[in-house]
Amino acid sequence: MFNANYNIVKLVDEKITEQKNLQLKLLINENFIVVVVFNSDKVFKFFEIEITKPNLQPLQFYLDYIFENLLAHKNFINSEAFFLTEYFVILPNVIYAKEESENLLKFTTQFPSNYVTREDALHDFKIVYAINLDVKNYLEKTIKNIKFSSSAFGLLNVFLNKTEFTKTDALINFTASQMEVVLKTENKLQLYNLFKFNNDEDALYYILFIIEQYNLNVLTCKFCVCGQIDKNESIVSKLKKYIKNVEIGNLNTNYFTSKHLYYSLIN
Numbered sequence: 001m002f003n004a005n006y007n008i009v010k011l012v013d014e015k016i017t018e019q020k021n022l023q024l025k026l027l028i029n030e031n032f033i034v035v036v037v038f039n040s041d042k043v044f045k046f047f048e049i050e051i052t053k054p055n056l057q058p059l060q061f062y063l064d065y066i067f068e069n070l071l072a073h074k075n076f077i078n079s080e081a082f083f084l085t086e087y088f089v090i091l092p093n094v095i096y097a098k099e100e101s102e103n104l105l106k107f108t109t110q111f112p113s114n115y116v117t118r119e120d121a122l123h124d125f126k127i128v129y130a131i132n133l134d135v136k137n138y139l140e141k142t143i144k145n146i147k148f149s150s151s152a153f154g155l156l157n158v159f160l161n162k163t164e165f166t167k168t169d170a171l172i173n174f175t176a177s178q179m180e181v182v183l184k185t186e187n188k189l190q191l192y193n194l195f196k197f198n199n200d201e202d203a204l205y206y207i208l209f210i211i212e213q214y215n216l217n218v219l220t221c222k223f224c225v226c227g228q229i230d231k232n233e234s235i236v237s238k239l240k241k242y243i244k245n246v247e248i249g250n251l252n253t254n255y256f257t258s259k260h261l262y263y264s265l266i267n
Helices: 059-070 098-109 133-142 151-161 200-213 234-242
Strands: 006-013 023-029 032-038 043-051 078-083 088-092 115-122 125-132 147-150 170-175 178-185 188-196 222-227 245-248
Touching (some): 043 059, 059 133, 098 125, 115 147, 115 151, 125 133, 125 151, 147 151, 151 178, 188 200, 222 234
Parallel strands (some): 023 078, 078 147, 222 245
Antiparallel strands (some): 006 043, 088 125, 115 125, 170 178, 178 188
């Protein structure tokens, strides 16, 4: 389905009448909303709303359309919304203080006045981030007991805890025209950042900049690429010109044929 403001890409669309133990997970950004409905056996709904003109309508307009027209079923045993947001800061637990962390986030990102701060805890650090208050209120009103997390938490939880990434040094997760870049050493987080880019050259320049800043050895470091990207896309071949070990992520899951898509939503 398409109109002037958004495009709906349906990848999985099956009836879910009388299915039990369904879970709902959302990935939310100002430019897109990804929806997954699944249980322990299979995925029943998996689609993305690409918002081509994000300033024309508030996000809750698209969420309302989803729950009124695409997801009539609302009885989920578990529901979670991940927010891919530029308004975040990651702090070690040893220097974390809630009030000071919120002030630091407001100072460094200058997020809009109608946003509220939240936090995720993982390993020895906190992720402090901001989300749209109207979107938060809409989701809490619409979906019973829905939980909120940052996209950073979902991706880092996978990268730091899944055995598939034990020997991986860097993870680059592409989502639309943004990429999340993660570095770790001996399973300790070194870097998480979200970078917006316009073309392959922008993305490549930033990755090479990170390599230089962190003195990474392009002959021995293992890089994993995942997200909305295919192994045959030009950015992958360009990365392989500079980095010896680049692979497309392939988590151990039976949900999707393209197993590198949306790690944080179902793992």
